[in-house]
Amino acid sequence: MKFIKTIIGSHPKFQKPIPTDVPYLEISEFFYDTIQGEGINLGQPAAFLRVQHCTQNCWWCDTKEVWRTGNPYTMEELFEMIDKTDLVEKLKSGQHLILTGGSPLKQQKGITQFLQDFIKKYSFKPVVEVENECTLMPTEDFSRLVDIWNNSPKLKHSGNPDSLRYQPDIIRHLSKLDNAWFKFVVVQDEDWDEINVSFLQPGLIRREQIILMPLGGTREGLHRIRETVVEIAVRESVRYSSREHIELWDKKTGV
């Protein structure tokens, strides 16, 4: 897409060494001048910082090939790259900074450092959204920097072991944070039963925080399932979200 600007491209052709004495972030891709494609802020102009590594291994993950590769960048290197772009101006004019992965919380210490340094350097705090698979407890320092929590606990159909994907204490904690949403990837009616039994009935989350989103890493796959998911959302009086980046660009990364 011509209008989307890349700071760090996916699938690096070289491997940088891990720095030994300074903080760094392992990043898979970094781009801006696009839109948030999912969830409560669908359509919001945004920049995406995608970090490497994840706590999960969802069989249908459509970014696996991206977050499994990447490179470590020191804060200095990151700011050097940012200074060659108009990213800061775009964030000042309203683009959200979306931390995604992989698992941003796996690198929350480095991200916290990056955001604190960013605020100091540019005297400005961007609106920060985080995509969160809900398996790691956020620190207070990290939580203070996040404006919108796009939590997405994984259901059984993700193929992850229950002990790895379902962390009730963490989910309960997240649901109490400001602007916390729970975006569930749904395939069929049984998935609603699981949301009800495992999340709603034990009081881990509130109904008004729920967003249902169809599984679909391709436009064709999305179109096969979306009507079923809309039907469940309407029946259960919860929000529905499309995957607009898939609708627009199909199976393409860096958008």
Ligand code: SF4
């Ligand atoms: S949690 Fe998200 S990034 Fe990680 S494997 Fe699952 S879908 Fe992919």
